Amino acid sequence: MAAAAVPAVRCSLLQRRPLRCGPGLRPVPGGGAALRLCSTRVAREGINKPVIDRIIRVDHAGEYGANRIYAGQMAVLGRSSVGPVIQQMWNQEKIHLKKFNELMVAYRVRPTVLLPFWNVAGFVLGAGSALLGKKGAMACTVAVEESISEHYNNQIRTLIEEDPEKYKELLQVIKQFRDEEQEHHDIGLEHDAEATPAYSVLKTAIQLGCKAAIFLSERI
Numbered sequence: 001m002a003a004a005a006v007p008a009v010r011c012s013l014l015q016r017r018p019l020r021c022g023p024g025l026r027p028v029p030g031g032g033a034a035l036r037l038c039s040t041r042v043a044r045e046g047i048n049k050p051v052i053d054r055i056i057r058v059d060h061a062g063e064y065g066a067n068r069i070y071a072g073q074m075a076v077l078g079r080s081s082v083g084p085v086i087q088q089m090w091n092q093e094k095i096h097l098k099k100f101n102e103l104m105v106a107y108r109v110r111p112t113v114l115l116p117f118w119n120v121a122g123f124v125l126g127a128g129s130a131l132l133g134k135k136g137a138m139a140c141t142v143a144v145e146e147s148i149s150e151h152y153n154n155q156i157r158t159l160i161e162e163d164p165e166k167y168k169e170l171l172q173v174i175k176q177f178r179d180e181e182q183e184h185h186d187i188g189l190e191h192d193a194e195a196t197p198a199y200s201v202l203k204t205a206i207q208l209g210c211k212a213a214i215f216l217s218e219r220i
């Protein structure tokens with residue numbers, strides 16, 4: 001439930017005493033209202049913390065996984081004709097990941113415990129699809145980016161339903177990244193992703209994996 005009724009004075013107290021909000025730190029005498037806010041882990045004025053935690057955690061995991069996929073593809077196809085195209089998409093994923101790293105700190109969100117698993121799984125998916133050839137790598141890109149675009153669209157709907165003004169910054173980030181993931185998807189199609197043997201089977205399998213990854217990363 002959104003804590004929309006938090007008076008401004010409490011937030012100014014919170015901003016003056018940021019160190020008291022750290023995990024494991026105990027209330028000090030005179031902390032008053034600011035400490036009550038800390039104990040409920042509200043780091044920003046009136047946000048719906050469980051919703052924002054889930055959104056930032058899963059998006060960070062997704063961008064981390066995307067980076068590992070492109071790393072895997074580059075390990076196999078880096079010197080081929082599609083190397084620069086993959087590198088260009090990877091560069092954008094690096095910016096996406098950096099942004100979510102910053103947002104995790106700003107909103108005090110912990111990463112998913114599954115990061116070590118996504119590290120390996122992402123690289124294996126990227127390298128494995130690239131071993132099928134350039135079209136295989138692009139089929140993987142189309143499948144993953146379509147899932148991520150759809151996922152970002154769902155989050156945009158959620159944040160607009162919550163409060164578009166309150167989540168303006170986050171909405172702006174997610175909308176921009178959604179557009180860039182959509183571009184990656186289109187680049188994949190332009191590079192003959194659909195000509196991969198068993199394209200629809202491959203795409204369905206990868207997208208099932210993406211759904212499972214999203215489900216898990218939102219929760220643990």
Ligand SMILES: [Fe+2]
Pocket residue numbers: 063066092093096177181
């Ligand atoms: Fe991304």
Ligand SMILES: [Fe+2]
Pocket residue numbers: 066089093145180181184
């Ligand atoms: Fe992407």
